[in-house]
Amino acid sequence: MMRVIVIGGLLLWHVLCLAQGVPAEAELPLMRDVHETVVALPVTVRDRHGAVLSAPFTVTTxxxxxxxxxxxxxxxxxxxxxAEQRVLPARQRLESAARYFVRKGFAVAVPTRLGYGQSAALGDPEDAGSCERPQWQPAVEAGLQQLRATFDYMRGQPWVSTTSWLLVGQSAGGFLVTAASSRDWPGLKLAINFAGGRGGDPDRHPGVPCSPGTLQQQFADWGKQARVPMLWLYTENDQFFGPAYSSAWAVAYRVAGGRLDFHLLPAFGSNGHTLFAAGNDLWQPLLDRLLVSSAWPQPGTLWPPPALPAGNVADSEALPLTQARVKAVDYQRFLARPLPRAFAMDGMGHWGQASGDDAMSRALALCRQRAVGECRLYAVNEQVVWR
Incomplete structure (x- = not known):
């Protein structure tokens, strides 16, 4: 029987970490507006040396x-x-993508696999060895076991339907999702790979992954066994996996028999590999259009209301609020935030502000944690949009 620990309110994963000798970190309150919860699921995996690791891994829903x-x-x-970077964050949430799919009507699960976050000190079952002779398969199998445990837990929840569902992965997660698409998963309809691959290093060998020929053969092998259609999204300036490699992998996968819709998108920022994490304004509308044909027509993209012609975002006195502190301090902090940014209010003195990826959704969510009335956007970037 699977032992599941359900964690609510403030994350109590530190109890598990102390039991495993892993240092704990403070956690933010869970986001009530999207019913965020955390569970710990047990799993046993092996690394490339055959060493066994039995430990709980975290799943955020x-x-x-x-x-x-x-x-x-x-x-x-x-x-x-x-390894230092893999310790953070302590728990993977992928909040921007999760909010997009919640808006589209999905239940979302985000596993933090062993070897990452607060389980990093326990071992690294996804270590593939040297760049010259990497061993991808043990890492993939360890990830697939955790993916299966996540799926088994989720399909047991009364609020989840797995008659028609999706897999999405970014980078090593996209590599894992491509592997998973060659296995039997009841109800799986589509797998989406954002910049998937292994062995990239933008500092030591920008754009050129470890053993690209081995990777190409691996994608071809998965293409031969593919069970569901896939969508791949890569960019022209990916500093982990350059366009010559992602395009060759797509050809190999498709020639081997995989059903693939491959998109090589224009350059994004200084490193297109960050598109999934930092470019939701670009990929979310694209996914909306693509998923309409797959019987998921409900929009997930959050569009700002039209700007007011006479609105001046810098005029804090125009805020429909009576609290002087909000105008003099809190709204001034919003104006100092970098773009993209958003400020939301309920019209009764409660507000929320955010900047960065998915700023509108997060500003509304922070407002709703305090609100009495309905929260609406007041300002987005340089525009007043309040109605």
Whole structure:
């Protein structure tokens, strides 16, 4: 029988960490507006040396309002280059992508695999060895076991439906999702790979992954066994996996028999590998259009209301609030934030502000944690949008 620890309110994962000798870190309150919860699921995996690691791994879940059942999507995170980087964050949430799928009507699960976050000190079952002769398969199998445990837990929840569901992964998570698409998963309809691969290092060998020929053969092998259609999204300036490699992998996968919709998107920022984490304004509308044909027409992209013609975002005195502190301090902090940014209010003195990826959704969520009335956007970037 699977032993599941359900964790609510403030994350109590530190109890598990202390039992495993892993240092704990402070956690933020869970986001109530998307019904965020955390569970710890047990799993036993082996690394490339055959060493056994038995430990709980964390799964963060989100879902829409209501009883469901909601279609499922499992989001799979990538892999930082160094061990020091893989310790953070302590728990993977992929909040921007999770909020997008919740808006589309999905229940969301985000496993933090062993070897990452607060379990990093226990071992690294996804270590593939040297760059010259990497061993991808043990790492993939360890990830697949945790993915299966996540799926088994989620399909046991009364608010989850797995009759038609999605897999999504970024970087090493996209590599894992491509492997998973060659296995039997009841109800899996589509797998989405954002910049998937292994062995990239933008500092030591930018754009050129370790053993690219081995990777190409691996993608071809998975293409021969592919069970569901895939969507791949890469960029022209990916500093982990350059366009020559992602394009060759797509050809190999498709020629081997895999059903693939491959998109090589224009350059994004200084490193297109960050598109999934930092470019939701670009990929979310694209996914909306693509998923309409797969029977998921509900929009997930959050569009700002039209700007007021006479609105001046810098005029704090125009705020429909009576609290002087909000105008003099809190709103001034919003104006100092970098773009993209958003400020939301309920019209009764409660507010929320955010900047960065998915700023509108997060500003509304922070407002709703305090609100009495309905929260609406007041300002987005340089525009007043309050109605």
């Amino acid at each position: 989100f879902r829409p309002d209501g009883d469901g059942p909601f279609p499922l999507v499992i989001l799979n995170h990538g892999r930082a280059v160094t």
